[in-house]
Amino acid sequence: MNTTIKTLLNHKSIRKFEDRSLTNDQIKQIVQCAQAASTSSFIQAYSIIGVKNKQTKEKLASLAGNQAYVANNGHFLIFCADLYRHQLIGEQHEVDIATSLDSTEKFMVSLIDASLAAQNAVIAAESMGLGAVYIGGLRNQLQEVSALLKTPKRVIPLFGVAIGYPAQNPDKKPRLPIEHVYHEEEYEQDLDTYKQQLTDYDEQISSYYSERTKGARNDTWTEQMATMLTKPTRMYMKEFVHQKGFNNK
């Protein structure tokens, strides 16, 4: 097993960091790695905002549901879907590209592009001995986040990534059984097999929590998901992305 595979398999979200900032060289290398990721038809439909200012981080932490590690970390990155530069290009070349930019297809492209770049950034950071955690909570209040970061139309902040020197060493959470996630030739359609895999995984997750909490917690994965999904969240999103010029056609 090579060192990169070890880094990938050893991933754990880090939510407590030392009080130590990344250097500009570290940040640059992480961003360069992000930019090296593949991009759909060379479109490069994303941008990254790095936040060092403590007050801004604290405002973001508050907007993201009061997660302390959004404020306390070595550096904070925000990955954005970005078709703003393409909008400018359309004006510059005097061509009508509004239908393309408005499309659900390009919304998907920008999300995929931003995510591939972000994962490269996380892997780069982890390979340097740093830890990281994705902050989806940034989508709790995107109107306020956008105002704070002054993102224009055709730009949507998607998620944050807090990076820093780890001050904790959490356990790795077991993933769904590989045969439940990975199918060959076609999607697994046998319902009994599919449900049995979930039942087996539920037992594994319940034992995992029970062992780590000395029995205080023993919920299963499907219970967690059922509870989470009964409370729809961020239902303003459809309208918000429309207003930002995405996902309209």
Next chain:
Amino acid sequence: MNTTIKTLLNHKSIRKFEDRSLTNDQIKQIVQCAQAASTSSFIQAYSIIGVKNKQTKEKLASLAGNQAYVANNGHFLIFCADLYRHQLIGEQHEVDIATSLDSTEKFMVSLIDASLAAQNAVIAAESMGLGAVYIGGLRNQLQEVSALLKTPKRVIPLFGVAIGYPAQNPDKKPRLPIEHVYHEEEYEQDLDTYKQQLTDYDEQISSYYSERTKGARNDTWTEQMATMLTKPTRMYMKEFVHQKGFNNK
């Protein structure tokens, strides 16, 4: 610079592979690395379909716009947004989760989850000395791709990844200037700066093509983008993802 950073920075899409299949052990390790990626609130909203069958690969190549490397590679993976297992969980626990699953927010989550996993798979493959290329062309005809792979409702094939032993060594294409993509504290708003960065990049890309084609090609990046975006593609997508139970609310 550590070996993982080198792998990340050295990324080039490989579009010609040796006639040599990946072993099951290689495939398993790549999928395990994909699964190790972060997932939003532990939702694990994606699945992967691996295709070995030559006829299926050829059908996919034809559906993806006749790209030979979709048929000829060491292994072909299809990454799917997947909320089907969550649909089953809702039924099993007798809770109403339709609003969550239908939401634009969960559409975004599933795209981000699938993309983070995919990028881990690509990095794992590259660290093993393999090459890879993303196949967005799979979205040209998703109805047909879904039928071929027998994906149920709440599952959308997003893109393919062709993996194999490289039989070419292409140049790395220069990315947008780092200061155009990476901003600090807030999004760059100075229009002159922003446009100048694009002009500088255009010169770089034009020289890049010119050098590599002995002058036969010297188009700029903004010209490429303007041409591409004047032809809206995959405009069936909004309706397709709606029918598949995504992005409705």
